[in-house]
Amino acid sequence: MTATAAPQLKHEVKDLALAPLGNQRIEWAGREMPVLKQIRDRFAKEKPFEGIRIVACCHVTTETAHLAIALKAGGADSILIASNPLSTQDDVAACLVADYGIPVFAIKGEDSETYNRHVQIALDHRPNIIIDDGSDVVATLVKERKEQLSDIIGTTEETTTGIVRLRAMLNDGVLSFPAMNVNDADTKHFFDNRYGTGQSTLDGIIRATNVLLAGKTTVVAGYGWCGKGTAMRARGLGANVIVTEIDPIKAIEAVMDGFRVMPMAEAAPLADLFITVTGNKHVIRPEHFEVMKDGAIVCNSGHFDIEIDLKSLGAKASEVKDVRPFTQQYKLPSGKSVVVLGEGRLINLAAAEGHPSAVMDMSFANQALGCEYLVKNTGKLEPGLYSIPAEVDKDIARLKLQAMGIQIDTLTAEQVEYINSWTSGT
Ligand code: ADE
Numbered sequence: 001m002t003a004t005a006a007p008q009l010k011h012e013v014k015d016l017a018l019a020p021l022g023n024q025r026i027e028w029a030g031r032e033m034p035v036l037k038q039i040r041d042r043f044a045k046e047k048p049f050e051g052i053r054i055v056a057c058c059h060v061t062t063e064t065a066h067l068a069i070a071l072k073a074g075g076a077d078s079i080l081i082a083s084n085p086l087s088t089q090d091d092v093a094a095c096l097v098a099d100y101g102i103p104v105f106a107i108k109g110e111d112s113e114t115y116n117r118h119v120q121i122a123l124d125h126r127p128n129i130i131i132d133d134g135s136d137v138v139a140t141l142v143k144e145r146k147e148q149l150s151d152i153i154g155t156t157e158e159t160t161t162g163i164v165r166l167r168a169m170l171n172d173g174v175l176s177f178p179a180m181n182v183n184d185a186d187t188k189h190f191f192d193n194r195y196g197t198g199q200s201t202l203d204g205i206i207r208a209t210n211v212l213l214a215g216k217t218t219v220v221a222g223y224g225w226c227g228k229g230t231a232m233r234a235r236g237l238g239a240n241v242i243v244t245e246i247d248p249i250k251a252i253e254a255v256m257d258g259f260r261v262m263p264m265a266e267a268a269p270l271a272d273l274f275i276t277v278t279g280n281k282h283v284i285r286p287e288h289f290e291v292m293k294d295g296a297i298v299c300n301s302g303h304f305d306i307e308i309d310l311k312s313l314g315a316k317a318s319e320v321k322d323v324r325p326f327t328q329q330y331k332l333p334s335g336k337s338v339v340v341l342g343e344g345r346l347i348n349l350a351a352a353e354g355h356p357s358a359v360m361d362m363s364f365a366n367q368a369l370g371c372e373y374l375v376k377n378t379g380k381l382e383p384g385l386y387s388i389p390a391e392v393d394k395d396i397a398r399l400k401l402q403a404m405g406i407q408i409d410t411l412t413a414e415q416v417e418y419i420n421s422w423t424s425g426t
Contacts, residue, residue, distance in 0.1 A: 010103050010121075011093075011097040011103050011104050011105065012104075012105045012106070012107065012114075012118070012121075013090065013093040013094050013097055013104055013105075013106065013107060014090035014093065014094065014107045014108065015090065015094060016094045016097060016098050017094070018090055018091040018093075018094040018095070019091070019094040019095040019097070019098035019099055020095075021091040021095075022062075022065075022089070022090075022091030022092045022093070022094050022095030022096070022099075023095045023099055025062045025089075025091060025092065026062045026065045026066070026092060026095060028062070029061075029062035029063055029065070029066065029357040030066060030357075031357075032356065032357035032358040032361060033063065033066050033357050033358075033360070033361040033364075034361065034399070034400075034403035035361045035362060035365045035396055035399045035400050035403060036066050036067065036070055036361050036364050036365050036368065037066075038399060039070055039365055039368050039369065040066070040069065040070035040073045040074075040368075041073075043070055043071075043073045043074030043075075043368070043372075044073040044074070046074070047074055047075035048074050048075070048372045048375055048376075049071060049074040049075045049076035049078075049371070049372075049375065050074075050075035051075070051077075052075070052076055052077065052128050052129060052153070052375060053076070053077045053078070053125055053126055053127050053128050053129075053151075054071055054076045054077070054078035054079075054127060054128070054129045054130075054131065054371065055078070055079055055081070055122040055123070055125055055127040055129075055130050055131070055137055056068060056071070056078060056079070056080045056081070056131040057080075057081050057082070057083045057119070057122060057130070057131065057132050057133060057134075057136060057137045058080065058082075058083050058131060058133045058158065059082065059083055059084060059087040059088070059133065059349050059354055060080060060082050060087070060088040060089060060092055060093050060096075060104065060106040061087070061089050061092060061349070061353060061354050061360075062089065062092055062353070062357065063354070063355070063357050063360035063361075063364060064080070064092070064360075064364070065092050065095065065096055065100075066357075066360075066364065067131075067364040067367055067368060068080050068096055068100070068102050069096075069100055069102075070364075070368050071368065071371070072100065072101075072102060074368075074372075076371075078102065079102070079103045079104075079105070079121075079122055079125045080093075080096065080102060080103070080104045080105070080106065081104070081105045081106055081118040081119065081121070081122045081137075082105070082106035082107075082110065082115065082118065083132070083133035083134050083136065083158075084134075084303075084345060084346065084349060085108075085109065085110045085111065085112065085114075085115045085345070086108060086109060086342060086343065086345045086346075086349065086350040087108070087345075087346065087349035087350065087354065088106040088107060088108040088110075089108070089353070090107065090108050093106045093107070105118040105121050105122070106118065116140075119136055119137055119140050120140070122137055123137065123140065123141060123144075123145050123148065126148060126151050127151065127152070128151055128152060128153045129152075129153050129154060129155065129156070129371050129374055129375070130152070130155040130156075131155070131156050131158070131367055131371065132155055132156070132157050132158065132162055133157075133158040133159050133162060133303075134158075134159055134161050134162045134165075134303050134304070135157060135161070135162035135165040135166055138155050138157075138162075138165075138166070138169070138175075138179075139165060139169070142169060142174050142175065142176075149176050149177070152176075152177045153177070153178075153374050153375060153378050154177050154178040154179060154180065154374040154381065155177065155178075155179045155180070156179070156180040156182050156367055156370040156371055156374070157179055157180070157181060157182060157183060158182050158183060158363065158367065159183055159303050160183055160189075160193070160224065160225075160226075160279055160303070161279050161302070161303035161304060162183070162303075163181055163183050163184065163385070164279065166179050166181075166385055167385065170383070170384065170385065175383050175384075176383050177383055178374065178377075178381035178382070178383060178384060178386055179384070179385050179386065180370035180371075180373065180374060180386050180388060181385050181386060181387055181388070182363070182366045182367055182370050182388060184387060184388075185366045185387070185388040185392075185393045185396075186393050186397070187362040187363075187365070187366060187393050187396040187397050187400070188362065188363045188366050188388075189225045190225070191359045191362055191363075192355055192359045192360065192362070192363040193224070193225035193226045193229065194225045194226070194228055194229035194232075195229055195359055196229070196354075196355030196356065196359040196360070196363075197225075197226040197229045197230055197277065197301055197348060197355065198226075198228075198229025198230050198232055198233035199229075199233055199355070199356060200348035200349075200352050200353070200354055200355050200356065201226075201229075201230050201233070201275060201277070201301040201347060201348045202230070202233050202234060202237060203348065203352040203353075204299070204301070204326075204341070204342065204346075204347035204348040204349070204350065204351040204352035205273070205275070205297070205299060205341065205347060205351070207326075207351045207352050208299075208324065208325065208326040208327050208341045208342065208347065208350075208351040209297060209324065209327060209339075209341065211273070211297065213234060213237035213238055213239045213273075214237060214238030214239070215238060215239070215240065216238075216239045216240070216272040216273050217239070217240045217242065217270050217271045217272050217273070218234045218239040218240065218241050218242070218271060218272065218273040218274075218275065219241075219242045219243075219244060219264070219267045219268075219270075219271040219273070219274045219275065220234065220241060220242070220243050220244075220259075220275050220277065221243075221244045221264065221274065221275065221276040221277065221278050221283045221284070221307070222244070222245065222276065222277040222278035222279070222280075222283075222302070223243050223245050223247075223250040223251070223253060223254045224250070224277065224278075224279070226277040226301060226302070227243065227250075227277045227278075228253075228257075230275055230277055230301060231243055231254070231257070231259055232257075234275070235258075235259075239273070241259050241260075242259065242260045242261070242262060242267045242270065242271060243259040243260070243261050244261070244262065244263060244264045244267055244283075245261060246278075264283065264284065264288055265287065265288065265291075268284075268287075268288040268289075268291045268292055269291045269292065269293065271292075271293070271296060272293065272295075272296060272297065273296070273297045273298075273299075274292075274296065274297070274298045274299070275299055275300070275301055275347075276299075276300045276301070276302055276307035276308060277300075277301045277302050277307075278302055278307060279302050279303060279304075279307075280302075280306075280307065281306045281307065282306070282307070282308075282309040283307045283308070284298060284307065284308045284309065285309045285312065286309065286312045286313070286316065289312075289313055289316070289332070289338055290332075290334075292336070292338055293336075294335075294336040294337060295336075295337055295338075295339060296338055296339065297339045297341065298338055298339065298340050298341070298344075299340070299341035299342060299344070299347040300342070300344050300345065300346060300347060301346050301347050301348050302346065303346065305343065305344040305345045305346075306344075307344070308340065308344045310340065310343070310344045313330055313338065313340070314330070316330075316332055316333065317330040317331055317332060318331050318332070318333055319331040323339070325351070326341055326342045326343075326347075326350055326351040327339060327340075327341055328340050328341075328343070361400065362396055362397075362400055365396045365399070366388050366392075366393070366396060369388065369392050369396070370388055373388075373389070373392070
């Protein structure tokens, strides 16, 4: 680990010597991120973030590197920390420090104490804008740094879990600044949550275990956008998918999408593989572990490592053994074993590389434009959750289509008149 070694640039990354590999991989990711590239080029000319301090708390990946570089091009004084102890790509962290002069505090496998210390370092930067993924920085600011609230222009939130936390802060009357809801932009969740999580979750499971998905009974817990994508891609690989849900509407949707739906207690003895994507706590509990098949594989692709009750499993286990990287076997007193991937942390970033660049291109375009919107509207927005403006969302989609070389129709004058009138009917 190198700590604060580069002149005048504070950082905490695994090894600066990894920078050339990071550079190569960041360049590769850029091939699939044309929308963010256009935004970065405009930022470089217009400098919307001159004099603005930004903290980005994100998964430190090749895609996040492009966001950080775009913010820097726009004049931001920014610092990047990890939004999860297991998701950092150490080569990317090294490259951002060594080649781009961006302070990064993130090491793959960092313990909770280090993770929380990095959150404090980020707040010491006295941010005006916080880009959060899961709302840990905002929650810490609100709890522990009230004297800094007046510095804040606003926050942008990347993920469903963070939006749920921000809503709870609003309900408790403790959120005193505007928050851009990046997660709910159409060009974010339709693609990132569905196709991104769908592909990268399966990618993580396969890289960790090398198991064949075809013929495996697979439980997907949660049928939000991430669950839909995960179930769809698991079926595509030949898995026999069962969905568990608590929401009756999502449950019907899963049934009509052709999946079996049942409670976890019924699914637990049937499945070979379990994937949680609910955003809630202890979705898989001791009573489920007890009835699972010998060797059942359990993993999580939701934001926090709370969906699987690993504490209870650990307390019961007579032995916990590393059997492959990111793969641990828990031996139970019954003689059966349960295999846990990525310590219950999001498997797509722990064992694979997270969502592919092509979807993060749109997610991070929303982040970049959300930050710009906050700056342009400094002092004008009441505390609350704000959608990314529909025109911005559509512009991102138009740019993406353009970059993909796909053209679409436009309304004729007759069609415009028709959809704006109520007079003609049957
Ligand atoms: N969240 C999920 N995948 C990601 C990625 N590749 N980069 C940053 N954040 C992510």
